Amino acid sequence: xxxxxxxxxxxxxxxxxxxxxxxxxxxxxxxxxxxxxxxxxxxxxxxxxxxxxxxxxxxxxxxxxxxxxxxxxxxxxxxxxxxxxxxxxxxxxxxxxxxxxxxxxxxxxxxxxxxxxxxxxxxxxxxxxxxxxxxxxxxxxxxxxxxxxxxxxxxxxxxxxxxxxxxxxxxxxxxxxxxxxxxxxxxxxxxxxxxxxxxxxxxxxxxxxxxxxxxxxxxxxxxxxxxxxxxxxxxxxxxxxxxxxxxxxxxxxxxxxxxxxxxxxxxxxxxxxxxxxxxxxxxxxxxxxxxxxxxxxxxxxxxxxxxxxxxxxxxxxxxxxxxxxxxxxxxxxxxxxxxxxxxxxxxxxxxxxxxxxxxxxxxxxxxxxxxxxxxxxxxxxxxxxxxxxxxxxxxxxxxxxxxxxxxxxxxxxxxxxxxxxxxxxxxxxxxxxxxxxxxxxxxxxxxxxxxxxxxxxxxxxxxxxxxxxxxxxxxxxxxxxxxxxxxxxxxxxxxxxxxxxxxxxxxxxxxxxxxxxxxxxxxxxxxxxxxxxxxxxxxxx
Amino acid sequence: xxxxxxxxxxxxxxxxxxxxxxxxxxxxxxxxxxxxxxxxxxxxxxxxxxxxxxxxxxxxxxxxxxxxxxxxxxxxxxxxxxxxxxxxxxxxxxxxxxxxxxxxxxx
Amino acid sequence: xxxxxxxxxxxxxxxxxxxxxxxxxxxxxxxxxxxxxxxxxxxxxxxxxxxxxxxxxxxxxxxxxxxxxxxxxxxxxxxxxxxxxxxxxxxxxxxxxxxxxxxxxxxxxxxxxxxxxxxxxxxxxxxxxxxxxxxxxxxxxxxxxxxxxxxxxxxxxxxxxxxxxxxxxxxxxxxxxxxxxxxxxxxxxxxxxxxxxxxxxxxxxxxxx
Numbered sequence: 001x002x003x004x005x006x007x008x009x010x011x012x013x014x015x016x017x018x019x020x021x022x023x024x025x026x027x028x029x030x031x032x033x034x035x036x037x038x039x040x041x042x043x044x045x046x047x048x049x050x051x052x053x054x055x056x057x058x059x060x061x062x063x064x065x066x067x068x069x070x071x072x073x074x075x076x077x078x079x080x081x082x083x084x085x086x087x088x089x090x091x092x093x094x095x096x097x098x099x100x101x102x103x104x105x106x107x108x109x110x111x112x113x114x115x116x117x118x119x120x121x122x123x124x125x126x127x128x129x130x131x132x133x134x135x136x137x138x139x140x141x142x143x144x145x146x147x148x149x150x151x152x153x154x155x156x157x158x159x160x161x162x163x164x165x166x167x168x169x170x171x172x173x174x175x176x177x178x179x180x181x182x183x184x185x186x187x188x189x190x191x192x193x194x195x196x197x198x199x200x201x202x203x204x205x206x207x208x209x210x211x212x213x214x215x216x217x218x219x220x221x222x223x224x225x226x227x228x229x230x231x232x233x234x235x236x237x238x239x240x241x242x243x244x245x246x247x248x249x250x251x252x253x254x255x256x257x258x259x260x261x262x263x264x265x266x267x268x269x270x271x272x273x274x275x276x277x278x279x280x281x282x283x284x285x286x287x288x289x290x291x292x293x294x295x296x297x298x299x300x301x302x303x304x305x306x307x308x309x310x311x312x313x314x315x316x317x318x319x320x321x322x323x324x325x326x327x328x329x330x331x332x333x334x335x336x337x338x339x340x341x342x343x344x345x346x347x348x349x350x351x352x353x354x355x356x357x358x359x360x361x362x363x364x365x366x367x368x369x370x371x372x373x374x375x376x377x378x379x380x381x382x383x384x385x386x387x388x389x390x391x392x393x394x395x396x397x398x399x400x401x402x403x404x405x406x407x408x409x410x411x412x413x414x415x416x417x418x419x420x421x422x423x424x425x426x427x428x429x430x431x432x433x434x435x436x437x438x439x440x441x442x443x444x445x446x447x448x449x450x451x452x453x454x455x456x457x458x459x460x461x462x463x464x465x466x467x468x469x470x471x472x473x474x475x476x477x478x479x480x481x482x483x484x485x486x487x488x489x490x491x492x493x494x495x496x497x498x499x500x501x502x503x504x505x506x507x508x509x510x511x512x513x514x515x516x517x518x519x520x521x522x523x524x525x526x527x528x529x530x531x532x533x534x535x536x537x538x539x540x541x
Numbered sequence: 542x543x544x545x546x547x548x549x550x551x552x553x554x555x556x557x558x559x560x561x562x563x564x565x566x567x568x569x570x571x572x573x574x575x576x577x578x579x580x581x582x583x584x585x586x587x588x589x590x591x592x593x594x595x596x597x598x599x600x601x602x603x604x605x606x607x608x609x610x611x612x613x614x615x616x617x618x619x620x621x622x623x624x625x626x627x628x629x630x631x632x633x634x635x636x637x638x639x640x641x642x643x644x645x646x647x648x
Numbered sequence: 649x650x651x652x653x654x655x656x657x658x659x660x661x662x663x664x665x666x667x668x669x670x671x672x673x674x675x676x677x678x679x680x681x682x683x684x685x686x687x688x689x690x691x692x693x694x695x696x697x698x699x700x701x702x703x704x705x706x707x708x709x710x711x712x713x714x715x716x717x718x719x720x721x722x723x724x725x726x727x728x729x730x731x732x733x734x735x736x737x738x739x740x741x742x743x744x745x746x747x748x749x750x751x752x753x754x755x756x757x758x759x760x761x762x763x764x765x766x767x768x769x770x771x772x773x774x775x776x777x778x779x780x781x782x783x784x785x786x787x788x789x790x791x792x793x794x795x796x797x798x799x800x801x802x803x804x805x806x807x808x809x810x811x812x813x814x815x816x817x818x819x820x821x822x823x824x825x826x827x828x829x830x831x832x833x834x835x836x837x838x839x840x841x842x843x844x845x846x847x848x849x850x851x852x853x854x855x856x857x
Contacts, residue, residue, distance in 0.1 A: 626685030
């Protein structure tokens with residue numbers, strides 16, 4: 001990117017953080033960076049809450065007959081844990097926090113296409129969160145985050161406010177998706193062709209397409225369940241001729257692509273960090289772009305693998321099994337590309353890089369267990385056991401959450417103009433990776449041994465593995481606590497950094513750190529691809 | 542300057558007569574679908590009814606909603622949305638058509 | 649681009665801004681298609697399972713009223729498109745009349761459909777386990793659950809559309825829209841046409857089996 005000379009020096013004008021300091025200037029902002037920052041705070045709050053629920057669950061599982069909380073509370077807690085973690089953290093986190101902040105910077109735009117809609121998306125998220133969490137006052141619901149009918153339509157627990165909250169958060173997700181798609185289509189600066197887009201932007205684009213297509217079906221599903229719960233019209237009730245499987249088909253049509261909404265931006269972050277901190281051109285820019293679109297598309301054809309043992313036909317099961325394996329091919333292409341990029345790079349092994357290494361490791365193993373689960377005959381044994389729990393935590397926590405942490409550290413200097421303490425960063429990364437392994441590897445073994453998920457109690461001989469898992473969770477929690485402390489401290493006392501402390505050639509690093517309110521003094525033009533470190537590289541232009 | 546695809550209508554805006562022609566077409570197609578429903582066509586009746594609905598929908602989308610005039614991404618959006626509804630329907634219907642009979646709703 | 653107060657600071661030109669608005673609106677319409685799409689999926693599934701009941705229940709629906717509703721909506725779509733066309737041509741008064749006609753037709757749709765609901769309810773054709781009308785086949789209740797949900801959700805969208813149209817008609821009467829700028833009217837029109845589009849598929853699937 002050709003940069004006007006004045007972008008190199010310290011901005012004489014106030015940054016986005018200091019330009020307007022009243023509460024009103026934040027709550028009524030049109031600035032995508034402020035919206036992104038507020039989202040970041042919100043999703044971190046959700047992560048904390050979801051983590052607290054998880055801790056209580058793990059403590060309860062220390063003894064075979066359950067402890068700490070009673071069985072009903074246990075059911076309500078795992079339901080809330082799932083809802084908070086998935087809808088309030090995993091789905092929105094990277095797009096709404098980092099996507100909002102970085103995408104306009106990366107494409108040379110002053111803001112997203114619809115800034116007021118962006119702010120509305122934030123408020124919709126908050127309202128939805130309040131509805132979901134507010135239902136806790138009535139005890140919440142005990143259906144599991146998947147609220148399958150007919151239990152969800154007949155449970156006396158407070159399922160309707162929770163469903164309503166999910167509906168509203170879904171609207172926030174759709175708004176975000178629409179905004180990004182339009183922004184990327186219409187607001188790229190001169191010279192920024194599609195094949196020069198940063199890979200993070202491509203990943204947000206792919207995730208946004210999924211958000212727009214899949215989320216409305218979830219919206220309809222929660223509406224149907226809520227109406228059925230209220231009026232008992234029996235669309236999913238066998239006693240009236242309904243089919244519970246219809247609800248599952250509709251639910252998973254969203255909820256499987258939802259994991260790709262989560263993982264695609266995570267993969268985008270990894271692409272940025274790998275190129276930026278290996279200081280190498282991407283080993284395969286186009287393969288990653290096409291794999292991103294491939295995952296987004298093929299991911300829509302795989303939902304039935306959640307219905308393998310529900311009574312779905314074997315014909316459909318076969319189709320979904322094959323499609324589920326196919327989707328893994330694209331992920332594999334990406335993994336090889338990242339490793340190819342790292343090979344012989346000038347690697348700066350810092351905290352973001354460590355998280356990326358963790359990401360790749362956990363994505364590969366979590367993903368491979370996914371391929372194993374796509375085999376119907378194996379899933380028949382593992383379904384609804386801790387094997388499934390371990391699988392999705394590997395990819396959602398081990399991979400997606402690691403990428404979130406990588407983003408948080410890689411872009412911390414960009415967002416705040418300060419450095420976090422690298423030593424503490426690496427310490428907590430090690431704790432998190434070790435803690436994660438200690439938590440979830442035992443769960444694979446537990447699941448394979450037959451321990452069902454969502455059960456309050458379990459056979460006594462499985463206690464040792466459960467205790468190990470809880471110990472790991474504690475270590476994980478300590479790691480997060482350390483991160484929280486040093487990041488908050490660094491906000492005020494972190495060493496001030498120059499504009500581009502990583503010396504990355506990602507486009508966002510050509511703006512000030514922290515950026516100006518209007519992003520650029522002069523709108524940029526682009527003359528080559530991002531992360532162009534090698535003279536004459538075929539994908540430099 | 543901006544690197545977006547071509548925007549807006551190409552050439553002169555359409556005349557009101559075009560909309561009137563579309564309205565007439567829609568009314569006629571409605572009449573056709575109504576008339577066909579009174580005849581017993583067996584398995585073809587659903588396919589025909591859907592075909593006519595698609596034709597009517599296309600008239601509305603292409604001319605009333607101006608997709609005929611606009612180029613670029615907007616045209617893809619409706620097609621993509623409909624495509625995924627078709628995907629979801631097909632696999633769900635395939636499920637009930639091939640399911641072990643006792644796993645179907647009671648009838 | 650100096651001087652145009654309607655141009656937002658982050659867009660390079662009014663035409664890019666209008667294009668972005670249009671794309672955004674179409675994406676929103678896409679989500680509406682998928683929202684209704686889920687119901688069509690439920691319909692497809694249950695029609696496959698309960699063929700006989702669906703045919704029987706469809707014959708009990710008031711076909712004449714359904715056809716009237718279809719013609720009313722098609723005509724309202726026509727007047728809407730006309731309204732936008734006239735506004736673009738600078739003929740604000742005629743445009744307002746066309747939009748007013750659209751509003752009236754939309755209200756007529758709701759009235760006819762409400763009348764239809766009243767008839768169904770009186771006959772005991774209620775959703776799910778509440779079904780008490782004549783068809784003694786399994787799945788009759790499911791047909792009516794889908795019927796009320798699909799047409800009910802559709803009518804709710806008609807209500808939203810009417811509110812939107814009311815606001816747009818006022819603005820058109822004030823002369824806010826012309827050849828240079830008509831984006832809100834265009835986007836509102838797109839929403840109204842979508843309502844028509846959904847009904848075009850509901851009509852044969854519910855009334856004409």
